[in-house]
Amino acid sequence: MSNQFRDHLGRPIVAVTGMGVITSLGQGLEDNWAALTGGRSGIHDITRFPVNELSTRIAGTVDFIDLPVANAVERSYAMARETTVEALAQAGLSGDFNGPLFLAAPPVEPEWSARFELADRAGPAEEPGDAYDRFLAAMRERPDPAFHEAVLFGSISERLADKFGTRGLPVTLSTACASGATAIQLGVEAIRQGRTERALTVATDGSVSAEALIRFSLLSALSTQNDPPEKASKPFTKDRDGFVIAEGAATLVLESLESAIARGARVYGIVKGCGEKADSFHRTRSSPDGGPVIATIRAALEDAGVGEEAIGYINAHGTSTPENDKMEYGAMLSVFGERLKSIPVSSNKSMIGHTLTAAGAVEAVFSLQTILTGTLPPTINYQNPDPSIELDVVPNVKRAQQVSAVLSNSFGFGGQNASLVLAAEPR
Amino acid sequence: MAKSDQDVVITGIGLVSSLGVGREAHEALILGDSTPSPIVETERFAPYPVHPLPAIDWSQQIPKRGDQRQMENWQRLGVFAAGLALDDAGFKDDAEACASMDMIVAAGGGERDINVDSMIVDEALKRNDREVLLNQKLTTELRPTLFLAQLSNLLAGNISIVHKVTGSSRTFMGEEGAGVSAVETAAARIRAGQSTHALVGGAFIAERLDIILMVEGIKGHQTGDWSPIWARDKDHGGGMIMGSVGAFLVLESRGHAEARGARIYATIEMVEGDRGNRAEGRLEKRLERMVEGAKPELVLSGTTGFHDLAAREKAFFEKVFPAAAIRGFGGLIGHSVEAQFTAGIGLAAMALGAGKPVAPFDKDHEKAMTEPAKTALVTTIGHQRGEGVALLAANA
Structure with a gap:
């Protein structure tokens, strides 16, 4: 095989031949990119559920997708379906996909409305704490397969697999807020293994509910600067106080470069390298020395076969929590040293919030779009810089700048760290 | 099959079930001469029988009380079983090996707080502003740490914290299929040289009303x-008896295992999962494709016990492998969803590693073995979807 299709380790080069995205900014890559480069925020007041008594009353929910039933599974599936339709159309693929599916999806639980319904049709309490005994009695009387299906983690990939004709047993995964990047990594690995010529990598998260929001609130992870909503997410500033929970989805069609070229597909970029390293320090906090994040970024560069000097722009995890932004800065400084000051680093989350499970893939799509268009999306709400974080965050306004390789970072609870190196099509 | 340094071998087994704690406890029961007796709890969750957790001294694998407190039973069991597997493989105190070890965990979701849920629905019965009530109660009653104890990827996260496994950490979800994909993915990476050693597995707690409710749906x-699992009565429910199980494996490339002089229980010759409509023989067609060329003397079936699926699976294997002995291990330790596939592989690896026949788990429906098996097929057919098989060979 000709070398043009192999990387520095002799592995097949992995191309991206199709992309689709949904965020609170809208549906489709074109609309999203226009809003993102226009510095527009998708964060708004929550209307999905009452916000009485909640300290956080804003989110980047996706409320414009039609759903048969309004629950996290239906919403996550619908967004994944729409971004996949977009990505496959862009890739010029129709009919059965005939490659594996890697899906990053949120862990779901029954909706509270389902528990209330069960309580309504069950008998009254006989003693405190017996609700599930009553639920079970009601279920014995009248089983509810829809309840069962709605809490199965395999239900979203099942529907995607049927709809798009993917091959084999789909993988549904969660590496918390790094999930989107992990899905891409699994697709890259499968192609490098020679198991497949193409892989469908999808990440989706439509799980914003009162309980989800309250859980993050109880960990003091969310911004409480509710007014105005669009100003709340302010990564790398002195007054950042937490992330803004959000929804979204993205699909990337991955293909061996050789197969893409052979069928005359347009190549939107390549996934040059993936790195990961777990952190054993704490359930929610990163190692104080940033060791695992540093190792993750270095692993991605090494896997890509490039030095740090190759990176022209960084799509930061940049959640706008006090801790993440400081830690991420420290880790980047360790890897890039003095040159970090001259590398533009922006956070899409300043506009779309934190799309959790979907973030790694959504931001990979935007990273590729950055390379394709020669436009760096800004970090908005950058009014009061944190003096201890010396970064060129592309403050507030987009910038025209050609870059050929981008580092995209994703970190999550549970010591999850993943970084991707995305690059222009090799010439 | 010719040996290669890239072969995927099993060098560590960490298994906890109602039968006991650890590999040796299970070997003593399944590799003996007599049919082991299942341990069943019929009172606590009546009318639903379950295979309960055995007595566990958590501190043997989770020394810090603080770590134990940060987890509910599901995560605790997984972290415990992972520790057993690392111990068994001789990796427990090898910080360097653990820091470069890959990890794939098959996870469900964690425990609900039954008391908080009950309090909320009971109060809601008296109110018509239920969503507002929800905000009030969840804000004041939820334990902040419960979120992390429920979060699917925090089983892996806790394994990193307690056992310092940090090469990589991936959590797969999707019921039984998650366990299949975990082994399939780890094995594919080892075969391709992308990984040298990996911790793979899952845990399942059957003694949970929230999980029991799901299946009662x-x-x-x-x-x-x-x-007995092959003869469950249609007049007594659907056929599944769940079991609390923690099942982890250490997989390695043969080259990596041999270089450190590790004991090899078995080689994973093939592992694959698939899915799709099961009607009109399509399930059997997929199984047929996946097991093509295999000649196992032993089939460790992970059947759920669902009447139709159990009957179809048994009939299929009796047809394609008429000489093989079939063992429905779910009848012995219960159905453990995400942990089912790695539990079955663990049991098969014990038999192959010890070179001993496996006692029938059900005397009336499973034939005795006169010779030890050289190859064993492990199956898991998901209760709702997805199926997987692994072919293991003794390390002759």
């Missing part, structure tokens, strides 16, 4: 008493 549980 499709009337899946056997009710009343335990009965």
Whole structure:
């Protein structure tokens, strides 16, 4: 095989031949990119559920997708379906996909409305704490397969697999807020293994509910600067106080470069390298020395076969929590040293919030779009810089700048760290 | 099959079930001469029988009380079983090996707080502003740490914290299929040289009302008493008896295992999962494709006990492998969803590693073995979807 299709380790080069995205900014890559480069925020007041008594009353929910039933599974599936339709159309693929599916999806639980319904049709309490005994009695009387299906983690990939004709047993995964990047990594690995010529990598998260929001609130992870909503997410500033929970989805069609070229597909970029390293320090906090994040970024560069000097722009995890932004800065400084000051680093989350499970893939799509268009999306709400974080965050306004390789970072609870190196099509 | 340094071998087994704690406890029961007796709890969750957790001294694998407190039973069991597997493989105190070890965990979701949920629905019965009530109660009653104890990827996260496994950390979800994909993915990476050693597995707690409720949504549980898995009565529920199981494996490339002089239980010659419509023989067609060329003397079936699926699976294997002995291990330790596939692989690896026949788990429906098996097939057919098989060979 000709070398043009192999990387520095002799592995097949992995191309991206199709992309689709949904965020609170809208549906489709074109609309999203226009809003993102226009510095527009998708964060708004929550209307999905009452916000009485909640300290956080804003989110980047996706409320414009039609759903048969309004629950996290239906919403996550619908967004994944729409971004996949977009990505496959862009890739010029129709009919059965005939490659594996890697899906990053949120862990779901029954909706509270389902528990209330069960309580309504069950008998009254006989003693405190017996609700599930009553639920079970009601279920014995009248089983509810829809309840069962709605809490199965395999239900979203099942529907995607049927709809798009993917091959084999789909993988549904969660590496918390790094999930989107992990899905891409699994697709890259499968192609490098020679198991497949193409892989469908999808990440989706439509799980914003009162309980989800309250859980993050109880960990003091969310911004409480509710007014105005669009100003709340302010990564790398002195007054950042937490992330803004959000929804979204993205699909990337991955293909061996050789197969893409052979069928005359347009190549939107390549996934040059993936790195990961777990952190054993704490359930929610990163190692104080940033060791695992540093190792993750270095692993991605090494896997890509490039030095740090190759990176022209960084799509930061940049959640706008006090801790993440400081830690991420420290880790980047360790890897890039003095040159970090001259590398533009922006956070899409300043506009779309934190799309959790979907973030790694959504931001990979935007990273590729950055390379394709020669436009760096800004970090908005950058009014009061944190003096201890010396970064060129592309403050507030987009910038025209050609870059050929981008580092995209994703970190999550549970010591999850993943970084991707995305690059222009090799010439 | 010719040996290669890239072969995927099993060098560590960490298994906890109602039968006991650890590999040796299970070997003593399944590799003996007599049919082991299942341990079944029929009172606590009546009318649903379950295979309960055995007595566990958590501190043997999770020394810090603080770590134990940060987890509910599901995560605790997984972290414990992972520690057993690392111990068994001789990796427990090898910080360097653990820091470069890959990890894939098959996870469900964690425990609900039954008391908080009950309090909320009971109060809601008296109110018509339920969503507002929800905000009030969740804000004041939820334990902040419960979120992390429920979060699917925090089983892996806790394994990193407690056992310092940090090469990589991935969590797969999707019921039984998650366990299949975990092994399939780890094995594919080892074969391709992308990984040298990996910790793979999952845990499942059957003794949970929230999980029991889920399966009752499709009337899946056997009710009343335990009965042999191949002969469950349609008049007593759906046929599944769940079991609390933690099942982890250490997989390595043969080259990596041999270089450190590790004991090899078995080689994973093939592992694959698939899915799709099961009607009109399509399930059997997929199984047929996946097991093509295999000639196992032993089939460790992970059947759920669902009447139709159990009957179809048994009939299929009796047809394609008429000489093979079939063992429905779910009848012995219960159905453990995400942990089912790695539990079955663990049991098969014990038999192959020890070179001993496996006692029938059900005397009336499973034939005795006169010779030890050289190859064993492990199956898991998901209770709702997805199926997987692994072919293991003794390390001759």
